[in-house]
Amino acid sequence: MTLLSVRDLRVGFGREGHETEVVHGVDFDVTAGETLAIVGESGSGKSVTAMAINRLIDFGGGRILGGRATFDRKIDLATASEGQMQRLRGREIGMIFQEPMTSLNPVLKVGTQIGEVFRKQHGLSGRAVRDASIRALDRVRIPDAARRLDQAPHQMSGGMLQRVMIAIALAGEPRLLIADEPTTALDVTIQAQIMGLLAELKRDTGTGLIFITHDIGLVAGLADRIMVMRGGEAVENGAADQVLDRPAHDYTRHLLGAVPHFRAGQAARTDGARTGQVPALDVRGLSVRFPVGGGFLRKTRGVVHAVDGVSFDLVPGETLGIVGESGSGKSTTARAILDLVRPSAGRIETGGTAAVQMVFQNPNASLNPRMTVRGLLAEPVIAAGQNVDADVLERMRTLLGRVDLPDDLDRFPHEFSGGQRQRLCIARALMLNPKVLVLDEAVSALDVSVQAKVLDLLVDLQREFGLAYLFVSHDMAVVERIAHRIAVLYAGRIVEVGAARDVLSSPRHPYTQKLISAIPSIDRRRIDYTLDTEEVPSLLRPVGFVPPDQTWQEVGPDHRVAKEPLS
Amino acid sequence: MAVLRALLRHTSGQIGVVVIAVFAVAAVLGLLGLTPHDPLAQDRLARLQGPGATYWMGTDLFGRDILSRLMVGIGQSFAVALLSVGLAAGAGTVLGLTAAWFGKLWDGAVMRAMDVLLAFPAILLALLIVAILGPGLVTSVVAIAIVYTPIFTRVVRGPALSLKTRSFVDAARTFGSSRRYILIRHLLTNLVAPLTVQITLALAWALLTEAALSFLGLGTQPPSPSLGLMLSDSRNLMETAPWMLIFPALVIMLSVLGFNLLGDALRDVFDPRTRRALA
Numbered sequence: 001m002t003l004l005s006v007r008d009l010r011v012g013f014g015r016e017g018h019e020t021e022v023v024h025g026v027d028f029d030v031t032a033g034e035t036l037a038i039v040g041e042s043g044s045g046k047s048v049t050a051m052a053i054n055r056l057i058d059f060g061g062g063r064i065l066g067g068r069a070t071f072d073r074k075i076d077l078a079t080a081s082e083g084q085m086q087r088l089r090g091r092e093i094g095m096i097f098q099e100p101m102t103s104l105n106p107v108l109k110v111g112t113q114i115g116e117v118f119r120k121q122h123g124l125s126g127r128a129v130r131d132a133s134i135r136a137l138d139r140v141r142i143p144d145a146a147r148r149l150d151q152a153p154h155q156m157s158g159g160m161l162q163r164v165m166i167a168i169a170l171a172g173e174p175r176l177l178i179a180d181e182p183t184t185a186l187d188v189t190i191q192a193q194i195m196g197l198l199a200e201l202k203r204d205t206g207t208g209l210i211f212i213t214h215d216i217g218l219v220a221g222l223a224d225r226i227m228v229m230r231g232g233e234a235v236e237n238g239a240a241d242q243v244l245d246r247p248a249h250d251y252t253r254h255l256l257g258a259v260p261h262f263r264a265g266q267a268a269r270t271d272g273a274r275t276g277q278v279p280a281l282d283v284r285g286l287s288v289r290f291p292v293g294g295g296f297l298r299k300t301r302g303v304v305h306a307v308d309g310v311s312f313d314l315v316p317g318e319t320l321g322i323v324g325e326s327g328s329g330k331s332t333t334a335r336a337i338l339d340l341v342r343p344s345a346g347r348i349e350t351g352g353t354a355a356v357q358m359v360f361q362n363p364n365a366s367l368n369p370r371m372t373v374r375g376l377l378a379e380p381v382i383a384a385g386q387n388v389d390a391d392v393l394e395r396m397r398t399l400l401g402r403v404d405l406p407d408d409l410d411r412f413p414h415e416f417s418g419g420q421r422q423r424l425c426i427a428r429a430l431m432l433n434p435k436v437l438v439l440d441e442a443v444s445a446l447d448v449s450v451q452a453k454v455l456d457l458l459v460d461l462q463r464e465f466g467l468a469y470l471f472v473s474h475d476m477a478v479v480e481r482i483a484h485r486i487a488v489l490y491a492g493r494i495v496e497v498g499a500a501r502d503v504l505s506s507p508r509h510p511y512t513q514k515l516i517s518a519i520p521s522i523d524r525r526r527i528d529y530t531l532d533t534e535e536v537p538s539l540l541r542p543v544g545f546v547p548p549d550q551t552w553q554e555v556g557p558d559h560r561v562a563k564e565p566l567s
Numbered sequence: 568m569a570v571l572r573a574l575l576r577h578t579s580g581q582i583g584v585v586v587i588a589v590f591a592v593a594a595v596l597g598l599l600g601l602t603p604h605d606p607l608a609q610d611r612l613a614r615l616q617g618p619g620a621t622y623w624m625g626t627d628l629f630g631r632d633i634l635s636r637l638m639v640g641i642g643q644s645f646a647v648a649l650l651s652v653g654l655a656a657g658a659g660t661v662l663g664l665t666a667a668w669f670g671k672l673w674d675g676a677v678m679r680a681m682d683v684l685l686a687f688p689a690i691l692l693a694l695l696i697v698a699i700l701g702p703g704l705v706t707s708v709v710a711i712a713i714v715y716t717p718i719f720t721r722v723v724r725g726p727a728l729s730l731k732t733r734s735f736v737d738a739a740r741t742f743g744s745s746r747r748y749i750l751i752r753h754l755l756t757n758l759v760a761p762l763t764v765q766i767t768l769a770l771a772w773a774l775l776t777e778a779a780l781s782f783l784g785l786g787t788q789p790p791s792p793s794l795g796l797m798l799s800d801s802r803n804l805m806e807t808a809p810w811m812l813i814f815p816a817l818v819i820m821l822s823v824l825g826f827n828l829l830g831d832a833l834r835d836v837f838d839p840r841t842r843r844a845l846a
Contacts, residue, residue: 338741358741366734370756379752383744425738432742 111149159190265505286346321483419450498559580832586825597638659719667727767830
């Protein structure tokens with residue numbers, strides 16, 4: 001049965017009568033129990049389309065300019081009044097947002113926020129609300145539901161919170177559920193849990209699901225139909241297998257080609273084998289600890305062991321991929337090498353201060369918006385105590401050309417696109433001729449097609465300048481493309497390290513195996529993700545805690561795995 | 568020049584610039600003594616005259632020309648406001664930036680001191696300082712500067728704290744940029760917008776505070792003309808000689824409005840994201 005039928009939907013933003021149209025007439029249907037995935041890059045209009053259906057767009061300054069969106073064969077959502085929409089939202093049409101951390105009210109208990117739905121929409125009260133809330137949390141597989149109801153959002157992890165959001169969305173028993181990038185802010189293993197949960201719920205409840213994502217690889221496991229959007233238009237709309245296997249539109253092919261496919265080590269780089277060079281970066285026994293609860297006249301309550309005894313080296317022309325999930329200590333390791341956080345133990349050997357430079361995750365935030373390209377590129381030079389002379393200007397122009405940016409030193413960062421800004425950051429990092437580049441999630445904030453170009457550029461630059469890369473990322477498919485060697489970080493320690501091909505094709509540590517099995521892929525269709533609800537252990541230790549030594553097992557010529565059990 | 572040109576393309580900028588420019592010209596002429604009449608000369612035969620051909624804005628109880636007195640008064644009020652806000656902005660910026668950057672004890676000490684200052688109503692604190700130092704122009708400047716320093720400290724410290732954690736500051740540290748360079752190039756340049764808005768707002772408040780102090784007899788001393796004193800003189804003659812009240816009041820109101828409009832426009836102009844759109 002067709003639940004939602006959208007025809008020629010057009011959406012615009014701006015003053016009435018002067019709207020800028022951003023969605024130019026899309027058509028699609030959602031059937032009960034079916035999943036429609038809307039896929040597109042940033043600015044494609046995918047979120048706007050979804051937000052137009054439940055008319056949340058009205059609160060963001062947008063308006064439906066034309067077309068119909070017939071829900072349940074009788075109500076036209078495009079022209080419904082706000083009063084009608086309020087009765088539909090939650091009860092008939094549920095919504096899950098990207099950021100579970102900001103979608104819940106931080107000062108109210110989780111139970112209160114779930115209970116509100118049962119009170120308002122089902123007219124329950126007292127004991128019945130609590131029972132219904134516990135059942136709702138049980139349904140999204142939250143262990144120990146009764147205790148969780150009395151917790152505040154900050155006491156729960158991101159994955160838990162997203163499950164709470166799903167529980168809230170499902171509490172109204174909606175017939176249509178809109179999920180806007182529900183796993184983008186989550187770790188890959190948590191993402192697998194949420195995808196598994198959504199698949200299970202869809203099967204059990206017959207809810208129609210609209211799943212919005214930038215990751216075409218992710219939806220292969222869940223979607224029945226896929227609509228690909230670009231520039232406010234649907235370029236392709238069809239059955240999932242059809243779109244993935246026989247894409248009709250060039251852009252779909254382009255997207256499928258640009259998405260980094262994880263190929264279990266098959267795509268690992270084969271160039272640049274180690275031939276006993278002197279390491280450009282040598283890290284031995286690095287530990288970073290943060291005291292908790294300390295302060296003026298207060299006792300330190302505990303110590304967070306963010307990084308614990310991490311050792312590795314990096315030779316010129318080589319990329320070491322550091323992979324792990326949030327809280328694994330991968331970014332802290334990178335920051336410690338750049339002296340942005342103070343290590344509590346260990347030794348970091350580099351060839352001088354300018355020898356290591358860093359590229360940050362978010363190019364928008366790592367470029368001062370009030371400085372021109374000239375000022376931005378001059379900064380490392382000034383910091384090194386040199387004058388900005390003709391030679392330096394010449395080097396600026398050369399590097400700008402090398403990273404494929406226009407030779408215009410008077411532009412401001414906001415005049416560039418996201419990918420261009422990241423290339424500008426790379427050019428800036430290269431101003432002082434470093435030996436090592438630390439790339440902290442350097443392509444994570446970019447659209448997939450831009451991501452691929454920046455990765456290619458990085459590989460080219462590495463060959464040209466003999467750079468060593470420390471590539472920190474949560475995305476195994478991206479790491480596979482650029483890394484020669486991989487170190488897997490878990491709870492502040494390296495648990496497996498070795499040649500990329502070996503680690504990815506035959507992972508030995510249980511955590512590495514779990515990480516790899518959670519990677520979404522176009523080849524994995526409608527699979528049953530196994531639901532496991534294991535959480536990353538707390539890194540908060542008592543004062544004076546000494547971590548046990550790691551013992552290593554050699555499992556290959558360049559492949560070692562830690563023998564300690566998963567704590 | 569580029570800033571001024573952009574300002575003149577901005578509607579509220581145009582109005583603000585024109586209003587402030589008119590008063591600034593009047594102020595300069597007043598300070599140079601180029602007034603239609605001597606602001607201190609008394610004309611017994613022309614007491615309490617309404618606006619007319621000889622005295623455009625009328626005369627006061629002693630037969631002094633209101634227009635001439637206003638021009639000198641504006642000059643003094645503007646000078647006091649500019650000097651005191653300049654001092655407050657300078658001190659507040661240094662205190663706020665260093666408090667945000669160094670944190671810990673220094674931050675605590677600075678911000679608690681600012682809290683103590685903020686705990687007093689502005690005019691009361693100004694009165695207290697004037698009472699200690701004795702009335703006069705210099706005292707007014709010092710008092711108003713002290714009164715508005717905490718506001719600048721807070722306006723700077725808040726955004727500076729968040730700017731400090733932005734990746735471009737991290738990036739600057741990885742290059743080994745000096746503390747001074749980071750504070751000035753990365754923090755201060757991004758504080759231009761809140762600072763200009765605050766400076767123009769504070770100029771408006773400072774004008775009002777100066778007028779209030781003079782009104783109470785603690786700022787400019789008679790017979791020197793000042794906006795506050797002129798208002799004070801008009802109190803008992805409000806019904807017989809309303810021009811004595813209306814013109815100084817209008818000047819105060821319009822200059823406060825002018826500074827506010829100017830501040831709004833400057834904020835847009837200094838932001839590179841809107842500057843290109845305006846150009």
